[in-house]
Amino acid sequence: MIAIKLAYKNLVGAGLRTWLNVSVLSFAFVLMIFYNGMIEGWNRQARNDTQDWEIGEGQYWEQSYDRYDPYTFQDAHKPVSEDIAAMIDRGELTPILVRQANMYPEGRMQSVLLKGVDPNQKILKLPTSDLNNVQNGYSAIIGRRMADDAGLKVGDKVLVRWRDKNGMFDAIDINIAAIFKTDVPSVENGQMYLDINVLQEMIGLPNQATLLVAGDNSSLSEIDGWNFKTTDFLLKEFDALIQSKKAGGMVMSGMLLLIALLAIFDTQVLSIFRRQKEIGTYIALGMTRSQVVGIFTVEGGAHSILAAIVGAAYGIPLFLWLDNIGLSFGSSSQDMGIAVADIIYPYYSIGMILSSLLLVVISATIVSYLPARKISKMRPTDALKGKLQ
Numbered sequence: 001m002i003a004i005k006l007a008y009k010n011l012v013g014a015g016l017r018t019w020l021n022v023s024v025l026s027f028a029f030v031l032m033i034f035y036n037g038m039i040e041g042w043n044r045q046a047r048n049d050t051q052d053w054e055i056g057e058g059q060y061w062e063q064s065y066d067r068y069d070p071y072t073f074q075d076a077h078k079p080v081s082e083d084i085a086a087m088i089d090r091g092e093l094t095p096i097l098v099r100q101a102n103m104y105p106e107g108r109m110q111s112v113l114l115k116g117v118d119p120n121q122k123i124l125k126l127p128t129s130d131l132n133n134v135q136n137g138y139s140a141i142i143g144r145r146m147a148d149d150a151g152l153k154v155g156d157k158v159l160v161r162w163r164d165k166n167g168m169f170d171a172i173d174i175n176i177a178a179i180f181k182t183d184v185p186s187v188e189n190g191q192m193y194l195d196i197n198v199l200q201e202m203i204g205l206p207n208q209a210t211l212l213v214a215g216d217n218s219s220l221s222e223i224d225g226w227n228f229k230t231t232d233f234l235l236k237e238f239d240a241l242i243q244s245k246k247a248g249g250m251v252m253s254g255m256l257l258l259i260a261l262l263a264i265f266d267t268q269v270l271s272i273f274r275r276q277k278e279i280g281t282y283i284a285l286g287m288t289r290s291q292v293v294g295i296f297t298v299e300g301g302a303h304s305i306l307a308a309i310v311g312a313a314y315g316i317p318l319f320l321w322l323d324n325i326g327l328s329f330g331s332s333s334q335d336m337g338i339a340v341a342d343i344i345y346p347y348y349s350i351g352m353i354l355s356s357l358l359l360v361v362i363s364a365t366i367v368s369y370l371p372a373r374k375i376s377k378m379r380p381t382d383a384l385k386g387k388l389q
Contacts, residue, residue, distance in 0.1 A: 044347055049184050053125050074167075077097065092218040103161075110149075112191070113192070124213060126180070130177050140192045140193055142188070156176045165204040301361065327343065
C-alpha cells in the first residue's frame with residue numbers, strides 16, 4: 001500500500017512529464033484498438049458479403065472443377081441426381097452451371113464467364129428474380145463494374161459466343177435485363193448470369209451443373225461425385241490478406257508503443273538518478289531493496305493505468321461515433337479488387353480491448369522495472385551522499 005501511495009505522490013509531483021508520458025501511451029493504446037477494430041470490422045463485413053453473394057455456407061464442386069483454372073470449365077459439369085434435386089426443391093442447395101465465353105460490346109472482344117443460376121433461388125443475394133421478368137429472348141443480369149467496363153446498360157443487347165458440349169461455336173444476342181451492385185468484386189467482374197435452364201439449352205447439357213451452393217438449412221453432408229468446399233477454404237485468400245494487414249498494424253502500433261515506453265524508461269532513469277538521497281533514506285529507514293524497487297516499478301506501471309483512463313476518456317466517445325457513422329472509403333473502394341464496402345463499421349470485442357490493455361500495462365511495468373534494478377545494488381551510505389555506484 002505504501003508503494004502505491006508514494007508512486008501516486010511522485011507521479012503527481014512530476015507534473016507535465018507524467019502527463020506527456022501518459023498522453024503518448026494513451027494514444028498508442030487507442031490507436032491499437034482502433035486499427036484492430038477496423039480490420040476486424042472489415043473482415044466480418046467482407047466474409048458476410050462474400051457468403052451472402054457468392055459462396056453461401058459452402059459449395060459442392062464437380063470433381064474436375066477448379067475456379068482458378070479456366071481450362072477445367074469446359075468439362076466441369078455433372079447431372080443433377082434425384083436426391084440433389086430434392087435438396088434443391090427444399091431450398092438447401094442451388095445449382096450453378098459455368099461456361100467460358102466471349103462477348104462483343106461495340107465490336108470489342110471481351111472474355112466473360114457465363115453462369116447459369118435458378119431465377120427462383122433464395123440462397124444468394126443475386127437478384128436472379130429479374131430473369132423472370134423477361135418475356136422473350138435470351139437475357140442476363142450483370143454487375144455494375146462489368147457494365148461500366150463494357151459500356152452496357154439495361155435494355156442493351158450484346159453478342160455472346162460460346163462452345164457447346166461438342167466444342168462447336170455458337171453465338172446469340174443477349175439482352176441485359178438488370179444491373180446490380182455488390183461489394184464483392186468476384187461476383188461482378190467478367191461475369192454474366194443467365195437462367196440455368198436457358199444456359200443448359202444453349203450448351204446442350206440439360207439438368208447439369210458445375211457446382212452446388214449450400215444454404216443456411218443445408219445439412220452439409222457428403223454427396224457422391226461432388227467435392228465439398230468449406231467457407232474457410234473458399235475464403236482462405238481473404239483470410240491471408242486480413243492476417244497480413246493485422247501484422248502490418250501490429251508493426252505500426254508496436255513502433256508507437258516503443259516510443260511511449262522509451263519515454264517512460266528515460267523518465268525512470270532520470271528519476272532514480274535525481275532521487276538517490278530519497279532512495280537511501282528509504283533503505284536507512286528499514287525498507288528492503290525489493291520494496292524500494294517496487295515503489296519505482298509501481299510508479300512506472302501506473303503510467304499505463306493513467307493512460308488507459310485518459311484513453312477511455314476520449315477513445316470511448318470516438319469509438320461510439322465511428323460505430324454510428326462508420327469509416328467511409330468512398331468510390332475508390334470499388335476498384336480495390338477485394339470485398340470491401342463503401343462504409344466499414346469497426347468491431348470492438350472485449351477480448352481485443354483487454355488484450356491491448358494487458359499489453360500496455362505489462363510492457364510499461366517491465367520497462368519501469370529494468371532501470372529500477374539498479375537500486376538493489378546501491379549502498380545506503382552512497383545513496384544518502386548522492387553518489388552513483
